[in-house]
Amino acid sequence: MDERGWSKYRLSKECGLSESTLANIFRRNVEPSIATLEAICSGFGITLSQFFADDTMVELSPELKELFDNWVALTPEQKQLTIQIMKAFQYK
Structure with missing residues (x-):
């Protein structure tokens, strides 16, 4: 969260x-369910395997970095629309 400058509120929205679910994880050390971890990973735009991976960094091309930087700024609704548009381009 800190790397992205996100508050707990922003993370909860993404x-x-x-916010209470996140507070339980952060403050009370409550172990999250797999579904909760998947939701957190989705909010960050990563997979569960990336979440559990070691600290090996993946080098992104400038084009992918720009795409990712724009992606994380989208609302969940905008992300869904973007995915639909991308899928439509695949079939043309």
């Missing part, structure tokens, strides 16, 4: 989780 993940679709309540």
Whole structure:
């Protein structure tokens, strides 16, 4: 969160989780369910395997970095629309 400058509120909106759920994880060391971890990963735009991977860095091309930087700024609704548009381009 700190790397992105996100508050817990922003993370809750990106993940679709309540702030109280995140507070329980961060403050009370409550172990999240797999579904909760998937939601958090989705909010960050990563997979569960990336979440559990070691600290090996993946080098992104400038084009992919720009795409990712723009992606993380989108609302969940905008992300869904973007995915639909991308899928439409695949079939043309």
